[in-house]
Amino acid sequence: MKYYTITVNGNTYEVAVEENNGLATPVTNVAPVAAPKAVPVAPAAPAVAPAPKQAAPAAAPASSGSEGSVKVSAPMPGKILSVKVSVGQAVKQGDVILLLEAMKMENEIVAPQDGTIASIVTSAGQSVEAGDVLVTLN
Numbered sequence: 698m699k700y701y702t703i704t705v706n707g708n709t710y711e712v713a714v715e716e717n718n719g720l721a722t723p724v725t726n727v728a729p730v731a732a733p734k735a736v737p738v739a740p741a742a743p744a745v746a747p748a749p750k751q752a753a754p755a756a757a758p759a760s761s762g763s764e765g766s767v768k769v770s771a772p773m774p775g776k777i778l779s780v781k782v783s784v785g786q787a788v789k790q791g792d793v794i795l796l797l798e799a800m801k802m803e804n805e806i807v808a809p810q811d812g813t814i815a816s817i818v819t820s821a822g823q824s825v826e827a828g829d830v831l832v833t834l835n
Contacts (some may be wrong), residue, residue: 765815765833769806771825773829775799781822782832786814794832806831 699714718811772782778796782788812834819831 755825765812767810767812767833767834768830769791769794769832769834771797771806771811771827771829771831772804773797773799774826775804775824776822777819777823777825777831778803780819782814782817783812788812788814788834795819808834810834 699716703710703712705745775797776799778798781793781794782795788794788811790808790810792808793805794808794814795806797806805806815833815835817832819825819829825831
């Protein structure tokens with residue numbers, strides 16, 4: 698038997714492991730295994746929060762200064778490859794607004810409804826997170 702001390706989610710457990718030398722043997726008389734007993738351990742020192750990530754300087758996104766009522770958000774984290782529209786441009790539902798690279802694939806972000814581009818909140822080359830507003834429509 699080998700004895701180990703294992704910590705899982707801050708709880709420390711003492712476990713015993715039996716070696717079988719790689720030979721398969723039939724198990725006949727099996728006793729139920731008792732739940733591991735938690736051993737109190739002193740709490741670890743608090744982790745230091747990482748410094749906030751600085752955004753890389755990018756070209757200022759085009760904006761009319763006003764925000765539209767319909768927000769088009771990033772469905773997943775990624776990098777903006779190109780913006781296919783400009784402020785004031787009329788778009789129809791399904792028109793490609795921009796290209797988002799995520800998981801090594803180019804994803805077309807399309808207009809959810811007919812409208813006019815009110816503001817473009819992002820620019821080509823910018824990294825975005827899921828839920829970030831990319832474009833607004835009126």
